[in-house]
């Protein structure tokens with residue numbers, strides 16, 4: 001075991017993992033975090049806690065991580081490169097570990113231009129690839145990035161994101177290989193809607209032997225409405241939403257669109273369970289946490305393994 | 308070359324409040340080429356200031372002079388005998404020129420009339436694109452001659468990020484993704500190996516004021 005986190009245990013025991021996601025509030029309400037967490041309890045193996053998601057200021061990811069730990073959930077602590085330099089990042093990693101956080105997701109972060117402080121100075125002292133390497137160095141070599149010794153290393157289970165859909169497509173699997181080389185233990189992908197492209201990507205990863213070196217969790221976000229699908233297609237960088245998804249939602253008819261969105265998600269999950277190289281699902285029910293029990297149930301992902 | 312953009316008029320007007328006699332110094336090199344602070348721009352700005360102050364009932368005497376280069380002592384000499392009679396100096400040079408003026412005439416307030424905005428190439432008349440952030444550790448050899456520090460919105464060394472959008476950067480459809488271009492160029496040259504390896508964290512050099520002394524030269528004892 002690298003970290004002994006629940007997520008790591010579930011994956012190494014060969015169970016099909018399920019992770020969830022929770023966005024901290026734009027305010028100080030611990031209640032808000034706990035309420036969202038209550039819907040996820042017992043439903044998922046770990047919960048991603050986003051870090052100033054879409055470059056909007058929110059409660060610190062480590063703080064919300066602690067709040068959900070108090071509720072008996074395991075956090076997957078997200079960290080972006082946009083807001084901190086290497087000193088602050090390493091300090092936060094030490095602190096997070098000291099407080100019991102065992103999973104980390106290393107991200108570049110959306111550009112500050114998208115958020116509520118578009119003229120902030122983006123830090124990007126190191127990038128996501130280098131962040132993965134830094135956490136691994138701290139964990140496995142007991143060293144800071146500078147090479148200086150550190151006492152009692154943070155044993156983190158190291159995660160990163162992958163977007164199988166961004167161009168150039170041929171590069172995507174090499175980027176995955178780079179992240180594995182940097183030291184990543186698990187990958188959570190961008191929300192998948194274009195299944196054809198995803199199948200191609202995962203089979204390339206299988207052929208290159210990459211799926212034996214890393215656990216890949218397929219990203220799933222159920223569509224709530226046709227408007228959401230269209231927005232994702234047109235406005236979210238790096239998102240690939242085929243027209244057939246939009247047409248299928250539209251065809252479901254008034255009042256039944258959200259149910260159809262969940263049905264599509266469950267069909268996807270069913271296919272991922274069988275798909276070689278996929279070790280689990282990352283369910284991002286954005287501002288729809290209360291639907292997670294229903295989705296997990298319908299996708300036959302319950303009960304979650306107790307290890 | 309170094310490019311700059313003239314500051315908004317109100318900002319300049321505001322800086323000159325209270326001064327009755329001002330010298331506006333243009334620079335004949337980079338900022339003249341990028342149409343921000345050469346002889347012609349000095350003339351235009353001076354007549355704007357003159358007119359605005361007249362209208363405001365607070366006339367000013369503003370005169371202009373454009374020297375070859377404000378970042379070169381040799382050319383600044385020409386100002387030594389002139390500046391005494393002015394209460395303030397306005398400089399239309401880049402940030403380097405402004406500071407060089409301020410250093411040479413420490414008793415007189417010096418104000419910048421332009422915003423210095425990069426090391427850029429001239430794509431067409433009036434159109435300049437930034438290409439270098441003077442990072443002191445050039446990686447263009449690795450990246451196919453495309454600067455990730457300048458051209459990638461996040462300055463990533465191991466791109467592209469997940470936001471790259473059919474060749475555009477996530478920040479804007481009209482902004483090409485630097486890493487998409489780097490990939491394409493290296494792929495065409497059969498040099499993808501360059502970016503298959505991980506580029507380690509950068510040793511940032513531009514965190515302190517840098518000085519540069521070419522081999523065979525040394526810092527003179529007296530530089531004034």
Ligand code: SF4
Nearest residue numbers: 439440442445446454
């Ligand atoms: S890497 Fe970019 S910023 Fe650095 S010296 Fe080269 S061109 Fe300039």
Ligand code: SF4
Nearest residue numbers: 459468476477484485
């Ligand atoms: S989309 Fe491309 S240019 Fe824009 S931040 Fe990502 S890698 Fe850099």
